[in-house]
Amino acid sequence: MIAFAYFLLKSTLCAGVLYGYYLLALRNHVFHHWNRYYLLATVALSLTLPVVKIPMTQSSASVAPPTAVRFIEAAASGDRYVDTMSESAGFHIDTEQWMGLGYALVGLLLLTHLLVGLSRIRQLLKNHAILRFGDIGFVLTREKGTPFSFWKYIFWHEDVNVDSDTGRQMLKHEMVHVREGHTFDRLFVNAALVVGWANPFLWLVRREMEMIHEFI
Secondary structure (H helix, E strand, O other): HHHHHHHHHHHHHHHHHHHHHHHHHHOOOOHHHHHHHHHHHHHHHHHHHOOOOOOOOOOOOOOOOOOHHEEHHHHHHHHHHHHHHHOOOHOHHHHHHHHHHHHHHHHHHHHHHHHHHHHHHHHHHOOEEEEOOOOOOEEEEOOOOOOOOOOOOOOOOOOOOOOOOOHHHHHHHHHHHHOOOOHHHHHHHHHHHHHHHHHHHHHHHHHHHHHHHHOO
16 A cells, blocks of 8 residues: 555646646646647656656766766655565555545446446436437436536437527537547546546546546
């Protein structure tokens, strides 16, 4: 658990730096596609960079290493310390195990919620006729929460007249979600939250991603 806690700390710091740059330099600009890919990269890097270990050679005592090098050396030393301590029998205590179990339980609940949502969509596809318009499936239903889109499907509420001005605008809106592949973004970020749900910046990224989808 101590090793994972250290990974989570580094992941949070990494996501915090990247998200901070987004707030300062990107958020209030209109290039939403670039912002979308930047946020996806933020999630990916925050989960992969903490597991990258950079070997460092000892610098000469007469030459002070640059600040960036000292930072990397400190991170590498932290990795070695955590590896050593996590292997120590003294850290395998009941409290640590309960903390790990609690963390895993929350992740399992998030995974279950994600799988239930996917199962609900599967049932909608199974229980309703699918009209094909090119490569897009159009599903008429009375399910709550419609209209919405998922991959190449648009789930449309039967009470919404698609020929009305509002209906045409809503259809155009969902078509953009399908064409841009926004389902991948949602699944990717939610899957990342299953592992790193304690990282607050991942939740902020998810909220920003939803806003960017709407702006697009």
